[in-house]
Amino acid sequence: MKLLLLTALVCGQALFTVAKPKVICYWPNWRMDEGGDNKHTPENIDPTLCTHVHHAFHELDDQHNVVRDSAGPQPDIYRRLNELKKKNPELKLIISMGGAGAPDAKYSHLISDAGRRAQFIKNTIAYMHKYKWDGLDIDWEYPVCWGGDCNKGPKSDKANFGKFLQELRAAFDKETPKFSLSCAVQADADVADQAYDYHAMASALDYVAIMTYDEAGAYEHHTGHHSKYTWCISATERYHSKGIPKEKVLMGVPFYGHTFKLQDKNKHSIGAPITGEGRTPHGEGDNAFYSEMCDLVKNKGWAKEDPDQGHDPISYHDLTWVGYDDPYAAYE
Incomplete structure (x- = not known):
């Protein structure tokens, strides 16, 4: 997932629903140390524009079987993010785990064993309570199709990832308040069909954020719009056709161009x-x-x-x- 500035990706519900619209704003941790106008701090965020802020990225600590901030522990940053709730008490602060280039084998190893899954869920819930997170977003790119190549990962990833999501859902529902659970997902049908158990996603997730961007680049040897309207609409409608409730289907909107x-x-x-x-x-x-x-x-x-x-x-x-x-x- 390419995140280049504050709220570089915003997801809005692509299909009409009576539910309150979700606006998911991704906030990248790697631009905190940049000076001048490019420095993005929690105080730069207008929390009234977002229903959810995803902190990108956390990673899988496979040694301790828990999530961790890819920039290292930042308790002061987490505290300052929570301060945003003073301006918007309904704001949800979400850990986003993964991202482009995250080691696929780590995730595959985790989800392949019921004991490891259970320990990860227990440890991650404790971590979220410690730093007052409201949920977990998983951006694994992608089960089975590691790095977009569907010949790299084991076919068992699909079913195991579905089990993992359902187990997370069951555990998160026991918390008070319940934790949110979501996934950033591939827009391309060929990859998505091999990577995802749509039934498990539909029942386990609060929403899916479809990565409707980066579809064009210089590798095609001609100009192209990387977030083409017809392609975005088709991708979001397709997830609904696969059984994801329309109020859970969100479309990615990039705040950058190619x-x-x-x-x-x-x-x-x-x-x-x-x-x-x-x-x-x-x-x-x-x-x-x-x-x-x-x-x-x-x-x-x-x-x-x-x-x-x-x-x-x-x-x-x-x-x-x-x-x-x-x-x-x-x-x-």
């Missing part, structure tokens, strides 16, 4: 030929933050188009091209 270097500055439509990745003045690699795109379009003379009836906005200047989301991308 940047390409055009082969010809006069050819700048979606699908235009490129020579490789592009760079914006204040981006991170080939990623351009939404806040920067606002400035480039409003103040720096960059062109902006909405090629798909208001969806899938793009912007370009000279040989640099960016596909990103804005508030008018019209997710319905």
Whole structure:
């Protein structure tokens, strides 16, 4: 999961429901030590914009069979995150465990043994009580399909992961108040069908956050919108068709765009030929933050188009091209 700035991924319920909408804001722990405007502290978060804040990332400590902060213990940070509840008493603070590149074998080893699963659940509940977390989010990429390759992991991961979720649910329901349980999940159908027990997810999880982003890149040798509207809608509807209740289906919205270097500055439509990745003045690699795109379009003379009836906005200047989301991308 690519998280580049405060609330870099927001998930909103993709299908209509009478339940109160969930807005999940991911807050990355690795930008805390950056200076100037790039430093993101708990005090930078507006808790009225989110129903849940996911602290990314925790990792699996397989030696002690418990979760731990990938940046090391930060009790003062956890205290300051809890201070946000003074502004929004209904805010939920969630541990997000995993992320892109997390060692798949560790997770597979954990879920393959009932005793290890039980000990992890016990230890993790104690950890969450200690630091006043409200729930656990699991971002394993992915059971069976380690790193997206469905030939790498054992087929037993699918059933074992389902058992793990159900056991977590049973234990979390005994707590007062009950802990939340969720998963970040793959949008691609081929991977999802091999990785997930949809029935177990439907019964065990409070919500699934579908990773509807990073679908396009320079590896395709042409420009492309990485969070294309039709693809996002299709992915979210598909999870509902697999039995996940619609009030539990959330769509990922990236707060960054992917940047390409055009082969010809006069050819700048979606699908235009490129020579490789592009760079914006204040981006991170080939990623351009939404806040920067606002400035480039409003103040720096960059062109902006909405090629798909208001969806899938793009912007370009000279040989640099960016596909990103804005508030008018019209997710319905």
